[in-house]
Amino acid sequence: MAEIVLDHVTKRYADGTVAVDDFDVRIADHEFVILVGPSGCGKSTTLNMIAGLEDITEGELRVDGRRMNERAPRDRDMAMVFQSYALYPHMTVRENIAFPLKLAKMGRAEMEERVERAAGLLDLAPYLDRKPAALSGGQRQRVAMGRAIVRDPKAFLMDEPLSNLDAKLRVQMRTSISRLQKNLGTTTVYVTHDQTEAMTLGDRIVIMRAGLIQQIGPPQELYDHPRNLFVAGFIGSPSMNVLPARLEEGRLRTPIGDIPLRGRLRRAVEGPDVPRDVIAGIRPESFEDAALVHDADGGGTFTGTVDLLESMGPEKLAYFTLDTGAVRSEHLTEAGGEEEAGEGCQLVAQLDPKSGARRGQPVRLWYDTQAVHLFHPETGENLTER
Amino acid sequence: MEAGRRSVSGWTVANVVVVLYAMVPVLWIASLSFKDPSTFTDGSFIPRKWTLGNYAGIFTNADFVRGLVNSIGIGLISTFVAIVFGTMAAYAVARLTFPGKRLLIGVSLLIAMFPQISLVSPLFQIERALGLFNTWAGLILPYITFALPLTIYTLSAFFREIPWELEKAAKMDGATPFQAFWQVIVPLAAPGMVTTAILAFIFCWNDFLFAISLTSSNAARTAPATISFFTGSTQFEDPTGSISAAAVVITIPIVIFVLFFQRRIVAGLTSGAVKG
Numbered sequence: 001m002a003e004i005v006l007d008h009v010t011k012r013y014a015d016g017t018v019a020v021d022d023f024d025v026r027i028a029d030h031e032f033v034i035l036v037g038p039s040g041c042g043k044s045t046t047l048n049m050i051a052g053l054e055d056i057t058e059g060e061l062r063v064d065g066r067r068m069n070e071r072a073p074r075d076r077d078m079a080m081v082f083q084s085y086a087l088y089p090h091m092t093v094r095e096n097i098a099f100p101l102k103l104a105k106m107g108r109a110e111m112e113e114r115v116e117r118a119a120g121l122l123d124l125a126p127y128l129d130r131k132p133a134a135l136s137g138g139q140r141q142r143v144a145m146g147r148a149i150v151r152d153p154k155a156f157l158m159d160e161p162l163s164n165l166d167a168k169l170r171v172q173m174r175t176s177i178s179r180l181q182k183n184l185g186t187t188t189v190y191v192t193h194d195q196t197e198a199m200t201l202g203d204r205i206v207i208m209r210a211g212l213i214q215q216i217g218p219p220q221e222l223y224d225h226p227r228n229l230f231v232a233g234f235i236g237s238p239s240m241n242v243l244p245a246r247l248e249e250g251r252l253r254t255p256i257g258d259i260p261l262r263g264r265l266r267r268a269v270e271g272p273d274v275p276r277d278v279i280a281g282i283r284p285e286s287f288e289d290a291a292l293v294h295d296a297d298g299g300g301t302f303t304g305t306v307d308l309l310e311s312m313g314p315e316k317l318a319y320f321t322l323d324t325g326a327v328r329s330e331h332l333t334e335a336g337g338e339e340e341a342g343e344g345c346q347l348v349a350q351l352d353p354k355s356g357a358r359r360g361q362p363v364r365l366w367y368d369t370q371a372v373h374l375f376h377p378e379t380g381e382n383l384t385e386r
Numbered sequence: 387m388e389a390g391r392r393s394v395s396g397w398t399v400a401n402v403v404v405v406l407y408a409m410v411p412v413l414w415i416a417s418l419s420f421k422d423p424s425t426f427t428d429g430s431f432i433p434r435k436w437t438l439g440n441y442a443g444i445f446t447n448a449d450f451v452r453g454l455v456n457s458i459g460i461g462l463i464s465t466f467v468a469i470v471f472g473t474m475a476a477y478a479v480a481r482l483t484f485p486g487k488r489l490l491i492g493v494s495l496l497i498a499m500f501p502q503i504s505l506v507s508p509l510f511q512i513e514r515a516l517g518l519f520n521t522w523a524g525l526i527l528p529y530i531t532f533a534l535p536l537t538i539y540t541l542s543a544f545f546r547e548i549p550w551e552l553e554k555a556a557k558m559d560g561a562t563p564f565q566a567f568w569q570v571i572v573p574l575a576a577p578g579m580v581t582t583a584i585l586a587f588i589f590c591w592n593d594f595l596f597a598i599s600l601t602s603s604n605a606a607r608t609a610p611a612t613i614s615f616f617t618g619s620t621q622f623e624d625p626t627g628s629i630s631a632a633a634v635v636i637t638i639p640i641v642i643f644v645l646f647f648q649r650r651i652v653a654g655l656t657s658g659a660v661k662g
Contacts, residue, residue, distance in 0.1 A: 053554050074560040086555035090573045100559040147559065157558075 002154035002187050003029045004050065007380075011045050011061035011211075019045040021211040023059070028187045032178075034202035035236075036192055042211040043191045044159055050189060051157050052076050062136045079148035083160040085140045087132040087147075094128040097146045104151065118150040121180070138169045145177070149184065156181070156188040162197065195235050195367035199223070207231055225349060229331040229380035232281050232373060238348045239316065242327045245280035245374070252372075254280050254303040255322040255345060261367045264325075268374050268383040278383065279327055279375040284317065287349035289357060290364040303364045304347070306357050314364060318357050318365075320347040331380035392601055412637070418630035426626050440631035450632060452604040457636070460608060461590040464529035468586050469579060471530075474538025477567065479538060480545035481553075491538075498535035506599045520602045522585055533586040540585065543580030545571070556642030571576050584643055589642060609636045 003377050004027040020042040027033050035043040048054040052073035061068045068076055078350050079100070097118055099366060101111045119125045122142040132140055140202040141161060148156055161177070162170045178201055181188050192198055198205050199219045207214045207222065207230075216228045219235075226232035232240045245254045247269055252259040259280075261269055268274070308319040322345040349365055357363040374383040418426065422435040423592070444450045478484065479491060496632035508530060510519070520525035548571060556566035572579075613632045616625040 027562040051558060053557065073554075073557040074562065078558065080555065082551050084549065084551050085551065086551040088552060088555075088570055094512075103560040103565060151560075235600060249583075340561075 002153060003027065004053075004187060004189070005062040005065075005130075006046070006264060008061065008370045009046070009049060009061060010057050011042070011049060011054065018112065020049070023213060025206055025213070026186060027189065029187055032181050032190065032201060032203045034190050034192060034198040034205045035208060036195060036205055037208035037214075039193055040210075041208040043208050045079075046208075047157050047159055047189060047191045050155075051279065057149065058089050066377040077153050078122075078155045078157055079151065079153040080157040080159065081144045081148050081161040083163055085132075085144040085161075085164075087140055087143055089132055092125060092129050092131055093135070093143050093146075096132065096143055097150050097376070099130075100147060108255040109118050109348045111237040112119045115146075116148050118146045121149065122146050128321055137165055138173065140164060141173060146178070149180070149186075154187065156186050156190075158188065158190045160192055161190075163192070163194070170197075175302050178200065178206075186261065196237060202284060205235075207234060215328040225385050226373070226382055227385060228382055229279060229281070229329060232375070232382065233332045235284060236286050238350075240281045240283050240373075241333060242329075242375075243280045243282070243322070243345060243347070244324055244327055245278050245353055247274070247276050247278065252278075252280065252374075253322045253349060256347070256365075256367065257300045258306075259300055259372060265369075265372065265374065266382055268386075271383060274383060275376060275377060277377055279329065279377050280369060281373040281375060283349040286368045288366050289351050290366040291354035292352050292355060293366040298368065300369050301364055301366050303362055305362045306359050307359060309359045311353070314353065316349055316351045316353055316355055316357065318349045318355075320349070321345070322347055327382065329377070331375075393415075398515055406515050415633050417629045419628060419634050421627065423623075423627050424553050440627035443633070444632050444635065447505055447616075447628070449607075450606045450609065453555045453607055453609040454635070456492070456522070456604070456606055457591060457608040457610075458639075460525050460529065460556070460606070461587050462523070464526045464590045465583050465587040467526070468530050468533035468537050469583050472534055472541055472582065472586075473572070473575075473579065476541035477571070481550070491543060494535035494538050495627045497531060502595055504531070508601060509596070519600060520606050523571065523608050524600050525596060525608070528589045528595065533589055536589065537586055540582045541575065541578055544575050544582075548574050566638065587643065588640055591636070600626040 004340065006025050006027075007022050009023040010020050019164065023042075023046055025033070035046055037043050045054060049056050050076075052068070052071060056069050063076065075121065082270075088380060091099065094115055097115050098111055101114060106114075115128070116125070119128055122145055124139070124142055124146055127135060127139060127143075132143065135143065141164070141217060144161065158177075160174050165173060174197060190197075192201075198207075202219060204216060204218055206216050207220055209230055215222055215231045217225075220271070222231060222235050226235060226240075229242070233242070243254050245252050247253075247261075250261055251263065252261060252269075259265070269278075304320040304322070306318050308320055310317040310319075324345050326345045349367075351357060355363075373380065373385070376383060387539045398419040414431070417431060417433055418439070420436050421433040422437045422439070425433065425435050428434060475490075479487065505528070513519040513524045518527070547634050553566050553569055556570045557563075559571065559614070591608075592610065593608070594614075596609045597608040598614065601611060607615075609632070613629055613636075616628050616632070
């Protein structure tokens with residue numbers, strides 16, 4: 001149990017590349033914090049710096065107020081779960097889990113008891129005398145978790161612990177990790193590149209890109225109020241629709257119709273240095289089949305031909321191609337937005353399953369104009385949130 | 387089908403030829419070692435008159451027995467030291483970046499390639515000046531020198547196979563660097579270390595050049611060198627029987643060594659460590 005403070009931490013390698021730039025976060029006791037971002041954004045480096053596996057170039061790491069920069073990993077009392085699990089292949093499951101206790105020179109009886117308890121918590125009791133080679137992927141993952149929880153450390157550090165599991169098991173383990181963390185109340189830092197994991201697991205998300213923190217906040221806040229185009233594109237699945245837009249005659253001209261500038265949109269465009277050409281962002285669930293909307297106030301409508309229709313069960317996803325060029329922005333490519341090279345602008349709408357939309361047929365859509373975000377085309381800054 | 391059968395029989399013939407080619411000299415010297423001295427030149431592959439006299443003879447020869455003891459002692463000590471230092475060096479080569487790493491690798495490769503004959507005279511002079519000539523240490527030192535590049539090369543290949551994350555995990559679990567090395571890395575590298583040890587031991591055991599040049603009495607002379615000093619029972623008699631018996635005797639430990647450790651060289655010990 002501990003509070004972890006990263007005080008303006010920077011990691012610079014000998015060749016001058018900056019992996020993590022001025023990382024400044026206070027992780028509260030018991031908190032579950034997710035570091036998320038595309039590969040190479042510095043999230044694993046940050047985790048390794050907390051663990052002590054990599055040196056901190058600048059800044060200070062404090063755990064419960066004590067400086068940790070110079071301490072060896074074993075003196076930091078943190079447990080880590082690796083993406084590859086890193087189980088010791090020559091030891092049985094029991095020996096693997098007991099290894100940290102053995103190194104801590106714990107008495108035999110207490111060691112046995114703790115291993116049994118950890119194994120019970122993770123349903124590993126029947127496998128204690130097996131070697132890791134004889135276990136399935138999910139069981140290995142649980143052994144790695146067991147090795148972490150057995151010694152009751154100050155913090156758990158998890159480096160993409162679920163990315164080697166198949167989809168179904170990943171969802172299962174996700175909930176059990178969440179439950180385990182809530183029961184134990186241990187401060188946890190969790191690294192992932194998967195925005196779904198980030199959204200579902202964390203109390204707070206730290207979203208990173210190219211070594212820089214983009215935004216910190218609870219999942220819902222990041223979703224509702226993305227600070228820039230990168231965050232907007234990264235969080236949410238399917239991702240936010242981005243459309244080219246132009247400010248003209250007090251209206252916002254977009255490929256899905258003109259939007260009157262009212263309320264927060266007006267405030268957004270009245271700010272300083274707003275260019276005439278902007279990027280409009282609108283989430284798929286802000287659309288609805290116009291036939292199902294009774295109270296159509298404060299919304300716009302748009303008619304398009306459905307390219308593709310995916311029935312998900314609780315919802316339908318309708319794909320459209322708009323007859324304008326797609327928005328090209330470095331902020332989006334790195335966020336992992338789908339790349340449709342050379343094609344027109346793609347639009348995804350999440351519709352009620354009762355919608356009568358059919359593939360190849362035109363459909364009239366309603367959308368909430370107040371849910372539109374406006375982004376600066378160069379800086380990617382969210383104009384509606386500043 | 388026809389072609390397949392022909393290629394199978396072709397392979398069989400080729401294998402038999404290769405095995406015969408390799409085994410005939412060995413069997414021939416074994417056959418000689420069991421022949422009575424009066425029948426050495428009878429040209430028969432299978433001894434007509436069996437005897438164990440040649441073996442009895444070499445084991446009553448104090449020089450040869452002493453040579454065997456020297457061989458075993460010097461071989462084991464050299465192997466042990468080479469493995470201990472080689473393991474540490476190979477670990478550093480495989481895992482760390484340090485100034486002069488490329489130089490170290492280059493120099494060790496150079497030593498392995500060096501023609502040993504060119505070192506005999508300088509070593510002879512140096513060892514005489516230092517008082518190492520004709521001692522165990524006088525042979526152990528050059529053996530270690532030549533066994534080390536071999537151990538560093540083979541072991542670093544083994545260490546590279548071991549996932550680095552295991553060490554990180556050990557560190558996170560509270561291990562000191564030495565504990566991580568000793569409790570996690572070494573057990574996993576054990577098959578590699580055994581293989582390397584066998585190779586190093588065979589190198590020391592088989593050496594003749596240093597053994598004959600850097601010794602002058604049975605104080606340190608190893609078995610292969612001792613054999614070359616065998617004499618017949620009279621001035622006009624060749625020690626054929628003793629030499630062949632001794633040759634068989636010094637081959638046996640190598641065969642035992644390999645057979646015994648072969649079972650221990652288990653492949654895939656690291657399976658299950660990471661994802662896979």
